[in-house]
Amino acid sequence: MALRYIYSYAHKLNRFPGLARKAIWKVGKEDPRRVVHSMKVGTALVLVSLLYLLEPLFNGIGKNAMWAVMTVVVVMEFTVGATLCKGLNRGLGTLLAGSLAFLIKYFADAPGRIFQAVYIGVSVFMIGALTTYVRFIPSIKKNYDYGVLIFLLTFNLITVSSYRVNDVWDFAKDRISTIAIGCGLCLLMSILVFPNWSGEELHNNTISRLEGLANSIQVCITGYFYDSAKQATEGDSSENPIYEGYKAVLDSKVKDETLASQASWEPRFSRYCHRTPWHQYTRVGAALRQFSYTVVALHGCLQSEIQSISTLYKDSCIRLGEEVSKVLRELANSIRNKRQFSPQTLSRNLKDALQDLHSALKSQPQLVLGSRNGRTQTPKTAVQAVPHPHPDQKLEEDTKFSFSSVRNGSRGSGCQSVEHSRELTRKVLRPQMSMSAIISLEFSEALPFAAFTSLLVEMVAKLDYVMDEVDELGIIAHFEEFQGDEIVVTCEKPNINKPQNDLPSYGAE
16 A cells, blocks of 8 residues: 555656646746746846845945845736835835834833833834724725735834834834835836736736627537537537636636726826726626626536427527627727727617517427427317317226225125226326326427527627626727727637538528
């Protein structure tokens, strides 16, 4: 047993270099900006280390130069907004804490040594308790939590050390100056050298999620009606284009809120020098998450064990799915080009596709209700049909006959009569159970397609909220007005082998 564990551990050690190399390559390949950011952090650390390595700079700042190195490590973030947020919080927190600490030291020096110790202890308790309580306020915790934390740390360092150190002013001055040097270097590297803007990333993420949902819907609806497309979407969920499309939207809440908060610190403006409404991007993301729930349910219909496909409704469903995809792509283009869109035109196209599906469902209602080959019985046929005794009436008569035989016969004949009654009951119930099973089977085969079509209609209703939020974003951000040109959005269709039939198909055009 021990030898097996040794072999397993040795095998893992042999695989570790290859796995580490693949992981490092994958991280850089997914986003090359990560490599650039790593180089920027390394360069900033080299530059700030010169305060400690060069003799003239070290003599001017002293051992407190290490605070500048720590500031670069802590403050330097991936985006400009995150770096500005941390840098300004750290600088402002240090400055306020130093000012308050010197004010407390000024009042504590006069009376005496014992009073000074008590006064410092009471001040540390009150400021620490109040500052910690303030951190629970949502607006403070969201934007200034790091600054409040640095304020508490700096205040305690200066106030407590002032009891034993006489030249506390030099200590505070060196700390503030080194932190200012570190923050300034981080801001220069973040803004001037290949900057990564939080607002731009939020903007691009919103566009990619709209296009990803459009691709997911198109692949999902195509896969529902064509086996070749369905097989292409099966397998590992991480490589499924449908799954990748809506997963990015469902996991976007925390990231969108963080990017919007960081973008509010960035000095970027929209047209006519108006601040970009980053909070509206989070509202668009929330509407997209509500919309993506229907895409998840639609994907569940594709993976259902019971498949019921009506060829007569295929064209209408595919057309409606394509119209929804076109709307999502038009919304993505509107945000990308910072140009407003025409809600009336998009709504009209969706309404026409919905009316087409509604007409198709009304033309063949028996398929949705589960009847095969349109088997229905009209009242006229029911009147002309030859009357037959009801099965329950026949069963009652046979049962009465059996019971009378039991009462009038002997014990042996009574047993035979009971067996005869049971046999008659089976003969009557078997046709009824068979007919019920057939009806239930037909109805269960129709349920998946009914759920599929209802989800398509629900998707159109949820899409209306997404259009409203994007339209509101265009108005607040002062996008260019819609010129009234014809909207042309291309939909790339998956390359699949479609079955040949005599029915027209919008998906094949």
